[in-house]
Amino acid sequence: MSAQAAQVAPVAPAARTLLVSEMFGPTVQGEGPSAGRRCGFLRLGGCNLHCSWCDTPYTWDWQGQSDTGIAYDAGAELTVVDVETVVASVLAMRVDLLVVTGGEPLRQQRRLLPVVDMLAREGVGIEVETNGTIEPHGDLVRPGVRFNVSPKLAHASDPLRRRIRPAALHALNHTPDVAFKFVCRDPGDLEEVAGLVAEFGLRPVWIMPEGRSPEVLQQRLTWLADAVVDRGWNLSTRLHVIAWGDKRGA
Numbered sequence: 001m002s003a004q005a006a007q008v009a010p011v012a013p014a015a016r017t018l019l020v021s022e023m024f025g026p027t028v029q030g031e032g033p034s035a036g037r038r039c040g041f042l043r044l045g046g047c048n049l050h051c052s053w054c055d056t057p058y059t060w061d062w063q064g065q066s067d068t069g070i071a072y073d074a075g076a077e078l079t080v081v082d083v084e085t086v087v088a089s090v091l092a093m094r095v096d097l098l099v100v101t102g103g104e105p106l107r108q109q110r111r112l113l114p115v116v117d118m119l120a121r122e123g124v125g126i127e128v129e130t131n132g133t134i135e136p137h138g139d140l141v142r143p144g145v146r147f148n149v150s151p152k153l154a155h156a157s158d159p160l161r162r163r164i165r166p167a168a169l170h171a172l173n174h175t176p177d178v179a180f181k182f183v184c185r186d187p188g189d190l191e192e193v194a195g196l197v198a199e200f201g202l203r204p205v206w207i208m209p210e211g212r213s214p215e216v217l218q219q220r221l222t223w224l225a226d227a228v229v230d231r232g233w234n235l236s237t238r239l240h241v242i243a244w245g246d247k248r249g250a
């Protein structure tokens, strides 16, 4: 499909619905502080950034802007799902953690609130994976909800004013359960991370290699590990890539 013939994403028509890319589980969280923890995944559609190396372009890229060059069909990729169906699907997975990711899930955060409410009553915690450009709704900042914030560096391609939003970073940094996870390609990226960490007082910091194969992850982990530890930060791999490769829905 050409850029001129871009698909229009479906719009969730009612307040108690979400625009969903995919749901899957039980599986394990592959990244960050909860890596290895059994969980379910809810991947929401749409994103306000256009990272060149995005590993989920099928959630937002209707014009072939990412490195894949593929223009996905929004009508085929995204589905409007009511919140009761989402909750029932999660409970059927028998997990005590739901990872809400995207795309950029905070674009639908008001619609997400009933899901969080219902799952909290069932003892299911939430991790929201966000790119750090949208301020969290006050009702989403609560016990049992962690924000895994992944501000994007220059190599992601979007201009600075789009990918670094000071008010959103400040608000997220003051939520009670937060981690900042930066995707890096080589030790040179760590200097850019250090600048953001110092400017916004971000903590705790996790560094994760960019890579969609076990071989690339291994190589970049080796490059990054000592420098990350020296800076007093944490290191994450991508367990799901090691276990299942670059397979969608794993």
Ligand code: SF4
Residues within 6 Å of the ligand: 047, 048, 049, 050, 051, 053, 054, 055, 056, 057, 059, 102, 103, 104, 131, 152
């Ligand atoms: S913020 Fe995340 S989902 Fe959005 S384009 Fe970047 S990597 Fe992809």
